[in-house]
Amino acid sequence: MPGISREEVAHLARLARLELKDEELDHFAGQLDDIIGAVATVSDVADEDVPPTSHPLPLTNVMRPDEVRPSLTSAQALDQAPAQEQQRFKVPQILGEE
Amino acid sequence: MTTVTDLVPYEDALASFDPVMGLEVHVELGTRTKMFCGCATELGADPNSQVCPTCLGLPGALPVVNATGVESAVRIGLALHCEIAEWCRFARKNYFYPDMPKNFQTSQYDEPIAYNGYLDVQLEDGEVFRVEIERAHMEEDTGKSTHVGGATGRIHGASHSLLDYNRAGIPLIEIVTKPIVGAGERAPEVAKAYVAELRELIKALGVSEARMEMGQMRCDVNLSLRPSGEERFGTRSETKNVNSLRSVERAARYEIQRHAAVLSSGGAIVQETRHFHEDDGSTTSGRVKEEAEDYRYFPEPDLVPVAPPKEWVEELRGTLPELPRLRRNRLREEWGITQHEMQSVLNAGAVDLIVATTEAGADAPSARKWWMGELARRANEDGVDLAALPITPADVARVAALVAEGSLNDKLARQTIEGVLAGEGTPDEVVEKRGLKVVSDDGALGAAVDEAIAGNPAVADKIRGGKVAAAGALVGAVMKATRGQADAARVKELILERLGVEG
Numbered sequence: 004m005p006g007i008s009r010e011e012v013a014h015l016a017r018l019a020r021l022e023l024k025d026e027e028l029d030h031f032a033g034q035l036d037d038i039i040g041a042v043a044t045v046s047d048v049a050d051e052d053v054p055p056t057s058h059p060l061p062l063t064n065v066m067r068p069d070e071v072r073p074s075l076t077s078a079q080a081l082d083q084a085p086a087q088e089q090q091r092f093k094v095p096q097i098l099g100e101e
Numbered sequence: 102m103t104t105v106t107d108l109v110p111y112e113d114a115l116a117s118f119d120p121v122m123g124l125e126v127h128v129e130l131g132t133r134t135k136m137f138c139g140c141a142t143e144l145g146a147d148p149n150s151q152v153c154p155t156c157l158g159l160p161g162a163l164p165v166v167n168a169t170g171v172e173s174a175v176r177i178g179l180a181l182h183c184e185i186a187e188w189c190r191f192a193r194k195n196y197f198y199p200d201m202p203k204n205f206q207t208s209q210y211d212e213p214i215a216y217n218g219y220l221d222v223q224l225e226d227g228e229v230f231r232v233e234i235e236r237a238h239m240e241e242d243t244g245k246s247t248h249v250g251g252a253t254g255r256i257h258g259a260s261h262s263l264l265d266y267n268r269a270g271i272p273l274i275e276i277v278t279k280p281i282v283g284a285g286e287r288a289p290e291v292a293k294a295y296v297a298e299l300r301e302l303i304k305a306l307g308v309s310e311a312r313m314e315m316g317q318m319r320c321d322v323n324l325s326l327r328p329s330g331e332e333r334f335g336t337r338s339e340t341k342n343v344n345s346l347r348s349v350e351r352a353a354r355y356e357i358q359r360h361a362a363v364l365s366s367g368g369a370i371v372q373e374t375r376h377f378h379e380d381d382g383s384t385t386s387g388r389v390k391e392e393a394e395d396y397r398y399f400p401e402p403d404l405v406p407v408a409p410p411k412e413w414v415e416e417l418r419g420t421l422p423e424l425p426r427l428r429r430n431r432l433r434e435e436w437g438i439t440q441h442e443m444q445s446v447l448n449a450g451a452v453d454l455i456v457a458t459t460e461a462g463a464d465a466p467s468a469r470k471w472w473m474g475e476l477a478r479r480a481n482e483d484g485v486d487l488a489a490l491p492i493t494p495a496d497v498a499r500v501a502a503l504v505a506e507g508s509l510n511d512k513l514a515r516q517t518i519e520g521v522l523a524g525e526g527t528p529d530e531v532v533e534k535r536g537l538k539v540v541s542d543d544g545a546l547g548a549a550v551d552e553a554i555a556g557n558p559a560v561a562d563k564i565r566g567g568k569v570a571a572a573g574a575l576v577g578a579v580m581k582a583t584r585g586q587a588d589a590a591r592v593k594e595l596i597l598e599r600l601g602v603e604g
Contacts, residue, residue, distance in 0.1 A: 072139025
């Protein structure tokens with residue numbers, strides 16, 4: 004069994020910018036453990052001679068020529084933005100007061 | 102948050118410690134479109150006018166690799182004597198920062214397209230130092246943030262930030278050196294020479310203009326010290342975004358002095374990123390470096406692997422230009438100048454201009470003389486690059502030819518160049534319009550010569566008495582009377598002739 008600790012869940016939560024309560028850490032640690040355990044059963048059938056698969060199709064070198072294609076207009080680009088200013092996407096404060 | 106940073110004198114630092122450097126250089130490729138979508142890469146476009154669903158990370162949008170981006174990466178790798186991967190993948194580098202709307206940067210992780218190479222760099226005294234290359238990989242640039250509401254546009258204290266994603270997705274090649282050891286006290290010089298040589302190489306390959314002041318090439322300087330004689334590396338700091346050659350040298354020098362101060366007083370270096378300050382050459386603490394696994398790299402599922410065919414790689418190898426260092430050495434010998442003089446030509450950005458001028462027919466000494474003299478002075482005065490002056494190598498070659506055939510003397514040649522720079526036309530047109538031809542016609546010069554002799558009887562007597570050197574004063578008088586347009590050699594002959602003296 005892989006076994007995922009409470010500390011690892013807290014670390015991942017921090018990286019994902021998720022605020023989790025103490026009891027949630029225990030809760031998710033158990034659930035993630037189950038999920039990882041389930042996925043790990045793949046290892047039972049896939050031996051060392053089977054490389055990890057990142058791409059299901061045997062394709063390589065799919066490229067496009069360096070030719071300009073139409074972009075969105077800035078109005079279209081900003082249309083769905085929750086906030087904008089000076090034709091730019093406006094985002095909340097990045098660094099808190101320190 | 103100003104803290105006084107202790108530094109030890111550079112020589113003292115080097116007496117006790119051995120510096121180890123690692124340089125990471127990002128080069129923005131000059132492709133017409135972005136790395137993973139067809140958006141244009143024009144500089145100075147309206148904010149968010151060169152964006153599309155792919156580079157904005159909108160749901161369902163899929164990236165496709167720019168073939169020219171891959172080709173440029175392979176050519177850079179080959180020029181750096183790297184091995185080219187037969188098969189490699191892109192990877193997602195996950196992080197939370199609004200400069201990438203996808204919340205990850207598409208990069209390469211453990212399968213760079215090029216690895217294990219080197220670049221030989223030549224220091225100013227001619228010593229050659231080999232810098233080994235760890236890898237060169239493909240990735241994409243981030244958007245541009247503007248921080249609002251804080252002091253002087255800094256992120257600290259800002260109330261919010263504004264994002265322009267025109268730059269997000271522009272192809273970058275990151276070139277990483279292996280640890281540079283053994284440079285000793287010359288480490289800062291090696292760092293600068295490496296970045297300079299890399300810039301020349303990138304320009305020669307034609308894959309980017311590599312203009313550091315425009316952010317097309319940026320350098321991060323990793324530096325650590327170890328006690329002299331110690332094998333194990335010390336803890337490093339990473340000074341980010343050092344964006345001029347001079348700054349690369351200063352940043353390395355500063356960090357050597359700072360590390361030495363911390364270590365000598367029994368302290369420990371914190372592994373962190375640092376910001377470089379152009380004004381005083383210092384660095385200040387940035388953020389504590391996140392561990393690599395915190396980026397949770399994983400293979401990019403939306404892009405299929407890149408597998409450069411061997412024949413294609415060999416074909417690209419055939420397109421490599423002569424390496425800049427070898428070309429410079431060849432030119433230096435052809436031009437018959439010293440290492441130091443060649444360095445000045447390089448620093449002035451005049452190498453290609455002089456080559457083009459000789460190709461247009463001028464001899465190398467005249468080509469170098471005009472570009473490094475009059476023209477360099479003008480460029481400096483106007484605060485522009487030499488290449489940006491409104492005069493072509495062909496124009497300069499024409500001026501040199503007019504001087505060589507005796508139609509212009511130096512003074513008139515300078516006036517001709519002035520006219521060309523002022524937009525008055527080609528050298529021949531300027532000569533015509535300003536009436537700048539050297540006067541060597543005896544009839545026209547005769548009167549001025551007679552006048553000079555009549556006006557300076559004492560000098561004339563000296564010359565008659567055999568003091569030929571005194572003729573200089575009379576030549577000067579004629580030149581003055583003809584506003585510099587007389588053929589000085591012919592004037593001297595006429596003077597001696599008239600006074601009955603053998604030259």
